Amino acid sequence: MTLAFDHSYARDLPGTYLRVAPDVAPAPRLLFLNRPLAADLGVTLDDDHARDWFSGAALPPGADPIAQAYAGHQFGGFSPQLGDGRAHLLGEVVAPDGRRFDIQLKGSGKTPFSRGGDGKAAVGPMLREVVISEFMAAMGVPTTRALAVVATGEEVWRETKLPGAVLARVAASHLRVGTFQFFAARGDQARVKALADHAIARHYPDLAGHDAPYLAFLDAAIERQTALIADWMGLGFIHGVMNTDNMAISGETIDYGPCAFMEGYAPDTVFSSIDRQGRYAYQNQPLILGWNLARLAETLIPLLDPDPDRAVEIANDRLATTAARYRADWTRVMRRKLGLPGEDPGDDRLAEDLLTAMQGADWTLTFRRLADAGRLRPLFTDFTAMEAWLPRWRARAGDGAARRLAAANPAVIPRNHQVEAALTAATEGDMAPFHALLAAIQAPFTEAEPYMLPAPSGFGRYVTFCGT
Numbered sequence: 001m002t003l004a005f006d007h008s009y010a011r012d013l014p015g016t017y018l019r020v021a022p023d024v025a026p027a028p029r030l031l032f033l034n035r036p037l038a039a040d041l042g043v044t045l046d047d048d049h050a051r052d053w054f055s056g057a058a059l060p061p062g063a064d065p066i067a068q069a070y071a072g073h074q075f076g077g078f079s080p081q082l083g084d085g086r087a088h089l090l091g092e093v094v095a096p097d098g099r100r101f102d103i104q105l106k107g108s109g110k111t112p113f114s115r116g117g118d119g120k121a122a123v124g125p126m127l128r129e130v131v132i133s134e135f136m137a138a139m140g141v142p143t144t145r146a147l148a149v150v151a152t153g154e155e156v157w158r159e160t161k162l163p164g165a166v167l168a169r170v171a172a173s174h175l176r177v178g179t180f181q182f183f184a185a186r187g188d189q190a191r192v193k194a195l196a197d198h199a200i201a202r203h204y205p206d207l208a209g210h211d212a213p214y215l216a217f218l219d220a221a222i223e224r225q226t227a228l229i230a231d232w233m234g235l236g237f238i239h240g241v242m243n244t245d246n247m248a249i250s251g252e253t254i255d256y257g258p259c260a261f262m263e264g265y266a267p268d269t270v271f272s273s274i275d276r277q278g279r280y281a282y283q284n285q286p287l288i289l290g291w292n293l294a295r296l297a298e299t300l301i302p303l304l305d306p307d308p309d310r311a312v313e314i315a316n317d318r319l320a321t322t323a324a325r326y327r328a329d330w331t332r333v334m335r336r337k338l339g340l341p342g343e344d345p346g347d348d349r350l351a352e353d354l355l356t357a358m359q360g361a362d363w364t365l366t367f368r369r370l371a372d373a374g375r376l377r378p379l380f381t382d383f384t385a386m387e388a389w390l391p392r393w394r395a396r397a398g399d400g401a402a403r404r405l406a407a408a409n410p411a412v413i414p415r416n417h418q419v420e421a422a423l424t425a426a427t428e429g430d431m432a433p434f435h436a437l438l439a440a441i442q443a444p445f446t447e448a449e450p451y452m453l454p455a456p457s458g459f460g461r462y463v464t465f466c467g468t
Contacts, residue, residue, distance in 0.1 A: 018066065026154055055166050074243045104169045120164050123426055172203065173199075173203065223325065228251055241255065263416065265360060286330075297319055
């Protein structure tokens, strides 16, 4: 077996973590192993080692498990100490292409950051993370990924008793906006600087030697995050908990808790059971993007200029570009989804007018079927506005639109009713629906009829939960 660890985070950033071992799973059973991902990482595993190493039953050679410290704004309120309350970073692997990745266990037991939690996770939420992150990866959206899920053989209590599980998560890193906030809130500017230096070396190496490296770092983080949220919006993805501790410095999607994909287009859609005010509704995600980036900028103020007033001015100048950058990224995403060749100044207005016309219609299938009015019409209760919009689109899209639409818009997404059915079956011991769904979403442009259809009318309002 090959799993060679390095530990640059622990080595470079003392005082930003605590060493703590994961709990030992009493009766581990391998539920899922991502062999293609393992191959990409240069890791070779058999089922027995994957079962033991990724459940806490045995530590892999060279692992040095730590729990990372971070803070975060959660639903707008600042929590000065959060941290890995149920996760253990085993270490990092360097893939054959030279990229470095964390391997972290999630649901692996209490740490000093647990704040009264049990440190555990259930089978359903861990398999949900597999499904959603693998779909994101298939769609080319930057994301953490699941290497394995192992049932622990013990039970955890949520609303009811559930089978426990541990997820092995792969990430470019687990550095978060909240990591910077933890030390900035304590006035520890030396560690904020060390974090920024580590982040630049790991995620933005082109900035090495830059005349103003920390301003360039902020600028690069803004660029990655605007592109990421535009990708989410294009897929109808709602993260559900866009807290600053869930915003990765790498620009990856992280922490798939109460997340889901919108079916009928409604900008105020919320899935999270705890988002009672709609802070993280679909339409608000671009606004929260700017809010979270402002929190990152606040932590970097001492690094931007010796004069605090000048530093604030510099940060604000950069943050002021966020809306325009996001708008450009959103237009790029929508142009592709609409199958438009080249660029035209009216493309964003064309996209906006489509959204006005498609209220309530299935988000995914509307884009997929734009070139086929016969299949498009049944998605609408009133086709009048859409019928008036379509000639404008046809004139702009021109020849080859159907081919471009099919290449840009998935036929299959993780439909909420399909996800719930698969996770319920897996919780009860039947993994077949999960594996069938996973195969479908890993080939999202292939039309697979059972997985393309919206939820049946009796499915009701969909609500998701954090799983903690």
